Amino acid sequence: MFRSGAAWRELLNDEIGDQGDVSAPLAWRSDVELAELMGNLGGHCTQSLLEQLEAAVSDRPAVLIAYTVKG
Numbered sequence: 001m002f003r004s005g006a007a008w009r010e011l012l013n014d015e016i017g018d019q020g021d022v023s024a025p026l027a028w029r030s031d032v033e034l035a036e037l038m039g040n041l042g043g044h045c046t047q048s049l050l051e052q053l054e055a056a057v058s059d060r061p062a063v064l065i066a067y068t069v070k071g
Contacts, residue, residue: 005031008038022063 003011009026016023029037049064056062 003035003038005029005033005035005038008034 009031012026013023026034
């Protein structure tokens, strides 16, 4: 595993701080759930991203998290 859930939580809180509704899901997840979520974001499937963006029912801003592990 690249990071533990606690390490992801600390990194994300440091990076984005308290952003209300955007950062609230961090509090809803246990460290184990957060580690599983952040450790399995899948590949860079453009088709899946486009499908989700097209399915959005709101014109409010949204967040897409993309990461790469280089090594």
